[in-house]
Amino acid sequence: MxxxxxxxxxxxxxxxxxxxxxxxxxxxxxxxxxRPAAPAAGPTSFDEVYQGRRVKGGPSGGGHHGGHHGGHHGGGYSVTIDGEELHVMQNADGTWISVINHYEPVATPKALARAAVRELQGAPLVPLTLS
Structure with a gap:
């Protein structure tokens, strides 16, 4: 028992x-x-001079590399510094990275452009060639 x-x-x-x-x-x-509100449609456009550099950002029509910027590469969003394209990508968590600061995600494309300007320290943004 x-x-x-x-x-x-x-x-x-x-x-x-x-x-x-x-x-x-x-x-x-x-x-x-x-429940949290649905996310906004996307980041807003911007056009400003930051530390003497012209930075612009806004929705793109797929980019000039055969749609390279659609999908996960920027979600159809384009950023330029002094007219040169800064390749950007939006992470799954909504943060943004670029070829300049790949390991330092930021909240918005505008913050990303400003971070890239600071990192460049006056150097020109050299076009990225994809092969």
């Missing part, structure tokens, strides 16, 4: 029932929690 008592068996059953009820209530609270 086992050493389990009726009191112990009832205690275990009551604990399991209480845990199940708690999980159900927690699930209900999560289901009823307010």
């Amino acid at each position: 086992s050493n389990i008592t009726r009191r112990r068996a009832l205690g275990v059953a009551a604990g399991a029932a209480g845990a199940a009820a708690g999980i159900a209530l927690a699930g209900s609270a999560v289901a009823d929690a307010p």
